[in-house]
Amino acid sequence: MTIAPENNMVDVSFTLNGKLVDVSVSATDRLLDTLRYDLRLAGTKEGCGEGECGACTVLLDGLPVNACLIFTFQVRNREVQTIESIDAHELEEFHSEGATQCGACSPGVVMTALWIRNHPSLLQTHQLSRLMAGNLCRCTGYDAIVKSLEASLSIQERN
Amino acid sequence: MxxxxxxxxxxxxxxxxxxxxxxxxxxxxxxxxxxxxxxxxxxxxxxxxxxxxxxxxxxxxxxxxxxxxxxxxxxxxxxxxxxxxxxxxxxxxxxxxxxxxxxxxxxxxxxxxxxEPMLDFRHPPTPQQIQYGSDNVFKKLKIEKGTVDEALAAAPIVVEGEYETGAQExxxxxxxxxxxxxxxxxxxxxxxxxxxxxxxxxxxxxxxxxxxxxxxxxxxxxxxxxxxxxxxxxxxxxxxxxxxxxxxxxxxxxxxxxxxxxTTKRHPALIRHRTGVDHHGRLLVQDIDVLLDGGAYVTLSPVVLSRSIIHAAGPYHCENVRIQGRVVLTNSVPFGAFRGFGAPQSQFANERQIDRIAHELNIDPVQIRKINLIKDGQTTATNQVINDGADRIQVLDRAIDLAEYHDRKKAHEVFNVQHPTLRRGIGVASFFHGAGFTGSGEVQLASQIHIHGRPDGILEVRSSNVEMGQGALTVFTQIVAERMAYDQDYIVIVAADTSVVPNSGPTVASRTSMIVGKLLEQACDDLSRQLNGESNTDGTALKDAIIRWHHIRPDQELIGKAQYNMPPDIHWNDLTYEGDAYSAFAWSTHIAEVEIDLRTFVIRVINFTAVQEIGKVLNETLARGQIQGGITQAIGWALLEQCHWNNGSMQNNNLSDYVIPTCPDVPPIAVEFLESPTPHGAQGAKGIGELPMNGPAPAILNAIAQATGADPRSIPLTPEQLMETLLT
CATH class of the missing domain: 3.30.365.10 (Aldehyde oxidase/xanthine dehydrogenase, molybdopterin binding domain)
Structure with missing residues (x-):
């Protein structure tokens, strides 16, 4: 793949949180910046800019990705879901168990956690803690995140 | 809440x-x-x-x-x-x-x-490297209690040790x-x-x-x-x-x-101990030297050094203690404040030293701590008499029970004999942390806090202490709700804006819940006094009383105020470094279990237990979050987080090459609180934000020493360093 010079603008259409959007971006713009600065969806955070911390996790065609490692042109005609599509009532266990402290990692943690919750069969082959390993949290020590996800999964199972 | x-x-x-x-x-x-x-x-x-x-x-x-x-x-x-x-x-x-x-x-x-740059703080500078005063020393401090030289000469056993801790981002x-x-x-x-x-x-x-x-x-x-x-x-x-x-x-x-x-990092430290003990392990004399790397400018280094030396002798009673501290210039990116503020470094050294003494005397690491932990009426290194009703031996005993220490230790010994490549160990660390500014620091801050009773009946707290994840907004709301018997929905904590809030001091030093929270209680009481005539006349609720107060005084503001005053029973001498260094200490024992793979030298922490006496648990979920988060950060400092330096600059300045704990790196962490309320904190609470940073590194290294027979004395202890320790 050849990468266009950075002043080359490209038009990109994609589905964002269920709605079709059109943006005109530089060929090297990161999805993270398009979301945050062009589309003004600042819920997705930048923690490291190199795919290590997971603060910018969004779902791309249903799979968690780091929005700092995706060029915007790569999401053309694809489906992107960000934290803005999530309502607080979906996260009651995360609230009650203390899964957020400073809140900087939380949007990414929540996107990964909800992906796991929506695909509980993942847990037959993967440990929950391994599935969460791509999201760094410096405050909680992870226990509250794991407990809230487990609680959330067991409620889901009961229903 | x-x-x-x-x-x-x-x-x-x-x-x-x-x-x-x-x-x-x-x-x-x-x-x-x-x-x-x-x-x-x-x-x-x-x-x-x-x-x-x-x-x-x-x-x-x-x-x-x-x-x-x-x-x-x-x-x-x-x-x-x-x-x-x-x-x-x-x-x-x-x-x-x-x-x-x-x-x-x-x-x-x-x-x-x-x-010519000065790059290694462990060595004295050459004349060409002098850039601050006559010796590059930013600050020198000394604590002296008893007669150290005589006690060292008379001690039946003297154990020496040198310990190093690295920078942490x-x-x-x-x-x-x-x-x-x-x-x-x-x-x-x-x-x-x-x-x-x-x-x-x-x-x-x-x-x-x-x-x-x-x-x-x-x-x-x-x-x-x-x-x-x-x-x-x-x-x-x-x-x-x-x-x-x-x-x-x-x-x-x-x-x-x-x-x-x-940006700044945790101060690297080099700490030397000479400890005199009797044959039962009783501490007779502690002679400690603390050297910190300050980096290129003074920043907060003098107060980091102060906290470091005050905590350097640990939560133990000893009649003869000398602690000398220096923080020196290097041409490195300046070091600054980091959770624990010097105390994790000096207590890492002390808790390894205590374990090494136990090893030398062939007594149990739990036993040596039990003998020496401060009992009410005894004193710290600064001659502060501890009389807070907290039972430090109970904290230790509870941790031992909760971790099933003795059973696990025996099980590990059996496991280690049988397993060809894995080694397990269990380690203990007892430690303390003083909350609030050191010595007369809180008096100099003279923090103020306001609570406004607004015309709409809302109680509005104005403080310069910020929410940064630790839960300040929640704890302040809770303190007001309890003190005023008021619904939390009618309480707001405004954003810290210097044009609106008084100076209640910095959000540091584990002081927000304890010190500023206590002030907030006093401000609530001041507000209540002003409302007194209103709320009692016809038994109306507080909200109506506030609204009525404004109705009668349409142009006035209803503000409850408080300003910090040194409690009369606290005495500190800044010149001799003697007296009550902190109005309260929280006390804790940590127990770590590790498993080491002798083929790869990978160290896993497999279990962790933390028992702490914190005065009063204001909010269990938040408190547990602070303890577990602090322990995790300290596991990183102990085992993973290594800054690679060149010319005083961090070379691995990214999260691929500087590794912090991820979810699967963290063991189950059992947390239990004991409560012995302090009169100096909100509802009796002591500060806890920094406390959990002090224990994990020594507890983990003590466990590694026990598992492998190695004598590691510096952190981070990466697999490479452990290999070197075991093979040389």
Whole structure:
């Protein structure tokens, strides 16, 4: 793949949180910046800019990705879901168990956690803690995140 | 009570500084020194950039003194003629395009004539390396109790040890950032911070402005851990200089690599112990030398040293103690505040030393702690009489029970004999942490807090202490709700804005819940006094009383106020370093279990137990979160987090090469609290934010020593270092 010079603008259409959007971006713009600065969806955070911390996790065609490692042109005609599509009532266990402290990692943690919750069969082959390993949290020590996800999964199972 | 701002954080609605609208923003960048020490000869603005389209600032644009106001004023806002560390800021740039700013930063080349840098704090400087006073020593402190030399000479057994701890990067997940603009001659600076008034004072000093001309507003702060105590003053100054010169709103956000390279870290330490004991393991004399690497400027190093030496002898009673501390200059990026503030370093050394003494005497590591832990009526190294009703032996015993220490230890011994390649061990550390500013520090702060009874019946708390993840908003709400018997929905804690809130001091030193929370209780009582006639007359609820108060006095404000006064029973001598160093200590014992793979030398912490006496648990979920989070950060410091240095600059300044604990790295952490309320804290609570940073490193290394027979004395203990320790 050849990468266009950075002043080359490209038009990109994609589905964002269920709605079709059109943006005109530089060929090297990161999805993270398009979301945050062009589309003004600042819920997705930048923690490291190199795919290590997971603060910018969004779902791309249903799979968690780091929005700092995706060029915007790569999401053309694809489906992107960000934290803005999530309502607080979906996260009651995360609230009650203390899964957020400073809140900087939380949007990414929540996107990964909800992906796991929506695909509980993942847990037959993967440990929950391994599935969460791509999201760094410096405050909680992870226990509250794991407990809230487990609680959330067991409620889901009961229903 | 659940965390009040949790929903907005979980759903990404919380507004951090870089989440503010950015349409009219000019983005800032920083040109830095590439050498650790030298003289700036030339600054060359390269071709290919339209320099007239940028705001360009150097030291000549600083209206006042070129000094960052901290404890001292030795650090320049921007280097003028000399540089003292790599990454020292020299030129600032701003432009509406972030891309152009990045290119422009690259297009500037600074020529520096090198001088001989001082790079290893463990060695004395050569005459050419002297840059501070006559010996590069920023601060020297001494604690002396009893007769140390005589006791050492008389002691039947003397154990010596030398211990080292490395730098640690904070890795708050939100990198540092500030935004500045001038509005009607008022400089408004917003951003991620722990200490709004520190920043205001730094801006007033270097920009020649009065307090009415500088307004500092905290935005949601994505973790601090001390890293946003001192450094934000520098970023605020830089953003402000650009905003003033260009008359534009300027945003200065560090990306992760710049943040890790340029901002402060935990002080590296070299600590020596000589301990005299009797044959039962009773401590007869402790002679301790603490040496800290301060980096290129003073920052907060003198108070870090102070806290470090006060905690250096541990939570033990000993009649003869000498602790000498020095923090020295190196041409390294300055070291600064980090959770624990010197105490984790010195207690790491002490708790390894205690274990090594036990090993030498062939007595149980639990037993030696039991013999020596302070009992009520006994004294700390500063001769502070401890009489708080807390039972430190009970804390230890409870941890031993909870961890099933003795059974696990036996099981590990059996396992180690049988298993060909894995080794398991269990280690203990007992420690303490004093909350609030040291000695007379709280008196000098003279913190004030206000609670407004608004005309709509809402109680509004005004404090400069910020929420940074630790739960300040929730705990303050809870304190008011309980003190006033009021519904939490009618209580708000306003954002820390220096034009609105009084100076209740910095958000540091585990002081917010305990010290400022106690002040808040007093402010509530002051408000109640003012309402007294109102609320009792016809039995109406507090809300009606507040509304009625305003109805009768339409033009007045109803404000409950409190200001810190030293409790009469606290005495501290700053000259002799004797007396009550802190109004309360929290006490804790940690127990760590490890498993080591002798083929790879990978160390896994497989179980962790933390028991702590914290006065009173204000909010169990928040308190547990502080303990578990602190332990995790300390596991990183002990085993994973290694800064690789070259020329006083961190080479692995990214999260691929500097590894912090991830979810699967963290063991189950059992947390239990004991309560012995202190009169000096809200509802009897003691500060706990920093406490859990002190125990894990020594508990883990003690476990590793037990598992392998090695004698590791420095952290981080990476697999490579463990291999070296075991094979040499």
């Amino acid at each position: 659940l965390r009040v701002e949790a929903r907005s954080k979980l759903t990404g609605r919380e507004v951090f500084i870089d989440d503010l609208p950015a349409e009219d923003i000019w983005w800032a960048g920083t040109v830095r020194s590439s050498l650790p020490r030298g003289r700036i000869r030339d600054i060359h603005f390269g071709s290919g950039i339209d320099w007239s389209s940028l705001i360009v600032v150097d030291h000549r644009d600083i209206p006042g003194p070129n000094e960052v106001q901290m404890i001292e004023r030795d650090m320049p806002v921007l280097a003028a003629d000399v540089v003292r560390h790599v990454h020292e800021p020299i030129v600032l740039l701003a432009h509406p395009s972030r891309r152009i700013v990045r290119q422009a930063v690259q297009a500037i080349s600074v020529t520096i004539d090198p001088d 904070h890795v708050y997940i939100e990198p540092q950032g500030m935004q500045a603009q001038v509005e009607n001659d008022v400089l408004v600076v917003k951003g991620s911070m722990q200490c709004p008034y520190y920043i205001q004072h730094a801006l007033m000093h270097a920009l020649n402005r009065n307090e009415k001309q500088v307004r500092v507003i905290q935005t949601a702060t994505g973790g601090g851990f001390g890293g946003k105590e001192d450094y934000p003053s520098i970023i605020a100054l830089h953003a402000a200089l650009l905003a003033i010169k260009g008359n534009r709103p300027v945003r200065l956000i560090y990306d992760r690599q710049e943040d890790m390279a340029a």
